[in-house]
Amino acid sequence: xxxxxxxxxxxxxxxxxxxxxxxxxxxxxxxxxxxxxxxxxxxxxxxxxxxxxxxxxxxxxxxxxxxxxxxxxxxxxxxxxxxxxxxxxxxxxxxxxxxxxxxxxxxxxxxxxxxxxxxxxxxxxxxxxxxxxxxxxxxxxxxxxxxxxxxxxxxxxxxxxxxxxxxxxxxxxxxxxxxxxxxxxxxxxxxxxxxxxxxxxxxxxxxxxxxxxxxxxxxxxxxxxxxxxxxxxxxxxxxxxxxxxxxxxxxxxxxxxxxxxxxxxxxxxxxxxxxxxxxxxxxxxxxxxxxxxxxxxxxxxxxxxxxxxxxxxxxxxxxxxxxxxxxxxxxxxxxxxxxxxxxxxxxxxxxxxxxxxxxxxxxxxxxxxxxxxxxxxxxxxxxxxxxxxxxxxxxxxxxxxxxxxxxxxxxxxxxxxxxxxxxxx
Amino acid sequence: xxxxxxxxxxxxxxxxxxxxxxxxxxxxxxxxxxxxxxxxxxxxxxxxxxxxxxxxxxxxxxxxxxxxxxxxxxxxxxxxxxxxxxxxxxxxxxxxxxxxxxxxxxxxxxxxxxxxxxxxxxxxxxxxxxxxxxxxxxxxxxxxxxxxxxxxxxxxxxxxxxxxxxxxxxxxxxxxxxxxxxxxxxxxxxxxxxxxxxxxxxxxxxxxxxxxxxxxxxxxxxxxxxxxxxxxxxxxxxxxxxxxxxxxxxxxxxxxxxxxxxxxxxxxxxxxxxxxxxxxxxxxxxxxxxxxxxxxxxx
Numbered sequence: 001x002x003x004x005x006x007x008x009x010x011x012x013x014x015x016x017x018x019x020x021x022x023x024x025x026x027x028x029x030x031x032x033x034x035x036x037x038x039x040x041x042x043x044x045x046x047x048x049x050x051x052x053x054x055x056x057x058x059x060x061x062x063x064x065x066x067x068x069x070x071x072x073x074x075x076x077x078x079x080x081x082x083x084x085x086x087x088x089x090x091x092x093x094x095x096x097x098x099x100x101x102x103x104x105x106x107x108x109x110x111x112x113x114x115x116x117x118x119x120x121x122x123x124x125x126x127x128x129x130x131x132x133x134x135x136x137x138x139x140x141x142x143x144x145x146x147x148x149x150x151x152x153x154x155x156x157x158x159x160x161x162x163x164x165x166x167x168x169x170x171x172x173x174x175x176x177x178x179x180x181x182x183x184x185x186x187x188x189x190x191x192x193x194x195x196x197x198x199x200x201x202x203x204x205x206x207x208x209x210x211x212x213x214x215x216x217x218x219x220x221x222x223x224x225x226x227x228x229x230x231x232x233x234x235x236x237x238x239x240x241x242x243x244x245x246x247x248x249x250x251x252x253x254x255x256x257x258x259x260x261x262x263x264x265x266x267x268x269x270x271x272x273x274x275x276x277x278x279x280x281x282x283x284x285x286x287x288x289x290x291x292x293x294x295x296x297x298x299x300x301x302x303x304x305x306x307x308x309x310x311x312x313x314x315x316x317x318x319x320x321x322x323x324x325x326x327x328x329x330x331x332x333x334x335x336x337x338x339x340x341x342x343x344x345x346x347x348x349x350x351x352x353x354x355x356x357x358x359x360x361x362x363x364x365x366x367x368x369x370x371x372x373x374x375x376x377x378x379x380x381x382x383x384x385x386x387x388x389x390x391x392x393x394x395x396x397x398x399x400x401x402x403x404x405x406x407x408x409x410x411x412x413x414x415x416x417x418x419x420x421x422x423x424x425x
Numbered sequence: 426x427x428x429x430x431x432x433x434x435x436x437x438x439x440x441x442x443x444x445x446x447x448x449x450x451x452x453x454x455x456x457x458x459x460x461x462x463x464x465x466x467x468x469x470x471x472x473x474x475x476x477x478x479x480x481x482x483x484x485x486x487x488x489x490x491x492x493x494x495x496x497x498x499x500x501x502x503x504x505x506x507x508x509x510x511x512x513x514x515x516x517x518x519x520x521x522x523x524x525x526x527x528x529x530x531x532x533x534x535x536x537x538x539x540x541x542x543x544x545x546x547x548x549x550x551x552x553x554x555x556x557x558x559x560x561x562x563x564x565x566x567x568x569x570x571x572x573x574x575x576x577x578x579x580x581x582x583x584x585x586x587x588x589x590x591x592x593x594x595x596x597x598x599x600x601x602x603x604x605x606x607x608x609x610x611x612x613x614x615x616x617x618x619x620x621x622x623x624x625x626x627x628x629x630x631x632x633x634x635x636x637x638x639x640x641x642x643x644x645x646x647x648x649x650x651x652x653x654x655x656x657x658x659x660x661x662x663x664x665x666x667x668x669x670x671x672x673x674x675x676x677x678x679x680x681x682x683x684x685x686x687x688x689x690x691x692x693x694x695x696x697x698x699x700x701x702x703x704x705x706x707x708x709x710x711x712x713x714x715x716x717x718x719x720x721x722x723x724x
Contacts, residue, residue: 087706120720122722122723123719124716208709209673209710212706
């Protein structure tokens with residue numbers, strides 16, 4: 001996909017900066033605040049960001065490519081994500097569903113209606129219409145398959161990838177069936193919530209009779225308009241979240257962290273990835289009455305700057321073995337950052353969004369938190385050991401509850417004329 | 426259904442604001458035919474909008490219409506008979522008998538609802554729920570439903586029963602001459618399923634008796650009857666669509682099967698949340714292809 005971006009943008013003679021941004025270099029830095037951006041870009045991204053008027057070209061993320069978009073694509077502002085359960089038991093139906101979905105997704109990501117309108121007075125319009133006249137807004141649509149897809153229904157049990165395991169039960173999980181699993185997941189992201197919702201709605205409509213929604217969650221982060229500098233976003237606990245995300249604009253790093261390869265995965269998954277979804281509810285009310293010290297010790301970072309405790313700047317090195325005058329670690333060993341660091345050996349690509357689903361009618365408390373999404377090459381070696389460690393001792397567990405969960409094999413990308421899933425079905 | 430007659434002013438205002446919104450969208454995207462994107466217009470408006478553009482009805486489609494009319498008349502005959510039995514029981518103060526006959530009698534009305542709705546005030550007279558109309562004008566089946574299940578006395582319901590039977594008999598007279606055309610049929614089929622989606626699948630229709638599944642099944646049967654008469658035309662135009670619709674009718678039938686009990690259905694209150702969800706999703710799966718039946722006209 002990256003190569004294709006570069007080829008496309010070069011052909012259109014857009015600026016070098018835009019090319020870099022489309023390739024994910026500037027974008028990753030801008031949106032995730034990863035380290036080293038300034039060494040890659042010769043001048044401050046802040047100035048360039050504000051001086052460039054967005055063009056239509058840089059609002060389209062091409063749908064077709066070696067990999068699906070929406071994985072290493074720099075994070076858009078909004079997400080609308082749903083999991084489907086198949087109601088059909090025919091593999092032929094599944095195939096035609098993915099063919100229809102692919103065509104519709106390719107059109108919608110290009111900013112078009114889901115299909116041509118018939119203008120027939122006695123027929124409902126083909127497209128639901130709420131995105132008519134709107135720009136593509138970097139819409140991406142990413143499809144993945146849950147473990148249940150490989151049960152006895154479609155005869156694909158032998159094709160189930162080894163890394164698509166059943167996630168173990170982690171300490172203090174409070175899983176709810178209605179927020180977990182699903183045969184197929186669709187992650188829709190865009191810089192406009194209406195564009196994102198429109199896409200998912202039309203995919204659900206196309207699926208009617210073949211698949212039904214199992215869960216649906218919308219999410220958000222601060223928009224690029226409210227933070228043109230693209231600093232690391234904050235979660236709903238007020239802390240910067242995603243400082244240490246790997247720099248997947250580097251092919252070698254993306255291959256190491258994100259993209260499935262034939263060492264662990266079957267050939268049909270080559271170029272795909274594994275997506276973990278966790279619906280993490282925050283105990284907002286409890287958090288809001290915790291002291292600043294408690295909050296900072298929980299994350300292991302300073303709230304204002306995002307710097308590791310005892311340091312001044314967000315991207316200062318984590319020194320986990322540093323002790324204070326009394327010989328205690330400056331960064332608590334059970335803080336979130338200390339545990340998630342995993343000695344620097346295990347990395348995942350986080351792509352999470354905040355969510356707010358109104359209030360819990362039972363308690364009157366806010367139902368809000370994190371729609372945690374991450375991509376990894378093999379969750380058995382990446383997400384699972386990391387989450388096991390976090391779930392057992394993380395100070396953060398006092399303030400959060402995992403209520404939904406899913407692991408999905410995100411299919412390789414499709415080339416024009418092909419369709420998502422054609423390597424498997 | 427309710428919006429169509431209980432708040433006429435609000436409906437008109439809403440209607441025009443939709444038109445205005447639609448007009449804006451049209452300007453931006455330069456799409457043609459604003460009528461084609463109108464959501465949920467009343468049936469009457471549908472007819473006038475399409476009457477001018479639809480070609481003259483073919484002999485085949487005229488045969489479908491005649492066949493459907495015959496069925497509607499037959500259903501209305503049975504509706505009169507069933508209502509007679511029900512109202513007699515009410516007037517006799519036989520609560521048990523009246524309760525037993527309530528849902529099966531109403532079901533005939535649910536099957537032909539698009540026709541009844543096109544005949545002026547019959548729908549509010551026969552089928553209004555409490556709050557749909559001013560209290561002093563409330564009459565019909567649901568008023569008796571409340572007396573039977575909620576206040577548990579039909580002692581003073583004689584007049585209501587008489588009026589209901591009279592309304593139903595008058596419906597029978599009117600139905601002979603009702604104007605039926607193809608646009609009315611194709612939109613009527615989907616309207617029947619929309620009725621289910623709006624009030625039956627949510628358990629809001631039969632708030633005292635909880636016999637919503639009778640209505641559910643009756644609405645679906647009414648839609649199926651329309652499909653049956655149009656089936657040759659749908660098959661000729663798009664055989665894949667025809668077979669999809671048939672599959673989905675069969676699926677919905679299968680989804681309803683576990684809730685059959687004797688000649689009728691279990692109470693809505695016996696359904697679990699996920700069972701309601703499954704019924705609702707099966708219904709949506711059918712309504713989507715059924716909404717494409719309009720392609721038998723023109724195109």
